[in-house]
Amino acid sequence: xxxxxxxxxxxxxxxxxxxxxxxxxxxxxxxxxxxxxxxxxxxxxxxxxxxxxxxxxxxxxxxxxxxxxxxxxxxxxxxxxxxxxxxxxxxxxxxxxxxxxxxxxxxxxxxxxxxxxxxxxxxxxxxxxxxxxxxxxxxxxxxxxxxxxxxxxxxxxxxxxxxxxxxxxxxxxxxxxxxxxxxxxxxxxxxxxxxxxxxxxxxxxxxxxxxxxxxxxxxxxxxxxxxxxxxxxxxxxxxxxxxxxxxxxxxxxxxxxxxxxxxxxxxxxxxxxxxxxxxxxxxxxxxxxxxxxxxxxxxxxxxxxxxxxxxxxx
Numbered sequence: 626x627x628x629x630x631x632x633x634x635x636x637x638x639x640x641x642x643x644x645x646x647x648x649x650x651x652x653x654x655x656x657x658x659x660x661x662x663x664x665x666x667x668x669x670x671x672x673x674x675x676x677x678x679x680x681x682x683x684x685x686x687x688x689x690x691x692x693x694x695x696x697x698x699x700x701x702x703x704x705x706x707x708x709x710x711x712x713x714x715x716x717x718x719x720x721x722x723x724x725x726x727x728x729x730x731x732x733x734x735x736x737x738x739x740x741x742x743x744x745x746x747x748x749x750x751x752x753x754x755x756x757x758x759x760x761x762x763x764x765x766x767x768x769x770x771x772x773x774x775x776x777x778x779x780x781x782x783x784x785x786x787x788x789x790x791x792x793x794x795x796x797x798x799x800x801x802x803x804x805x806x807x808x809x810x811x812x813x814x815x816x817x818x819x820x821x822x823x824x825x826x827x828x829x830x831x832x833x834x835x836x837x838x839x840x841x842x843x844x845x846x847x848x849x850x851x852x853x854x855x856x857x858x859x860x861x862x863x864x865x866x867x868x869x870x871x872x873x874x875x876x877x878x879x880x881x882x883x884x885x886x887x888x889x890x891x892x893x894x895x896x897x898x899x900x901x902x903x904x905x906x907x908x909x910x911x912x913x914x915x916x917x918x919x920x921x922x923x924x925x926x927x928x929x930x931x932x933x934x935x936x937x938x939x
Contacts (some may be wrong), residue, residue, distance in 0.1 A: 654725055756772070807834050
């Protein structure tokens with residue numbers, strides 16, 4: 626079975642080059658010449674140069690597609706449009722697919738009976754000192770870590786229950802028919818949410834497809850490693866990440882279930898007080914956890930106030 630690999634990239638040529646190199650053994654192990662499509666929504670030529678350099682040493686098709694800057698959803702849709710295979714495999718430009726990723730994904734696609742499924746995501750090893758607030762105990766990361774990305778909703782391959790998290794875009798396989806039937810990634814997210822839209826295109830698409838009745842599978846053998854990068858372990862990065870998560874929360878709220886702003890204000894204040902209490906006890910990790918709770922509440926309050934309580938959306 627032939628799959629097209631789609632990678633959206635934006636101004637990260639060095640990481641893109643590393644991701645492409647990881648694909649080389651994945652394609653070789655699969656026994657197929659899976660085409661690779663890099664959809665570039667960056668602002669300079671670095672991605673094209675990285676793709677062209679990789680393509681010169683590849684024995685499978687490699688294509689660069691330029692798209693408007695800073696809209697990942699539009700880049701993904703351009704990659705989908707350029708694909709000519711029945712199945713598409715998606716990963717990110719900062720991830721490292723395992724050598725058996727495509728082989729395992731193709732086998733599951735052929736046997737599972739689903740049109741959409743995720744693979745397993747594991748964080749890379751920690752190769753640098755972590756801030757003190759990033760640990761409860763040595764080597765344990767605090768909850769909601771944007772640096773430490775993992776996705777393993779089931780202990781083994783199977784079908785996700787309706788209450789399970791939808792797949793991450795860093796490791797997802799989709800039959801092209803699904804996009805033709807339900808529409809592609811929502812390109813209006815950037816206009817609605819700005820920078821906070823990054824990452825929400827995957828969740829919005831997965832939720833939309835599941836609501837329409839599509840079962841979502843999980844292939845534990847299709848592994849992608851998500852490295853841990855030092856710049857994503859700063860307090861600024863964490864708080865910015867969780868603020869954006871709160872800001873776009875209204876977009877995923879069903880009509881009639883709008884949040885109570887006084888309640889969010891109360892929980893935000895409570896979290897701030899708890900954070901101060903943990904600080905006085907010298908527990909930096911728990912203090913940061915509660916500060917993140919407060920920051921998320923503030924982001925959600927901001928999101929609701931932009932459009933008013935009666936209307937969900939970013």
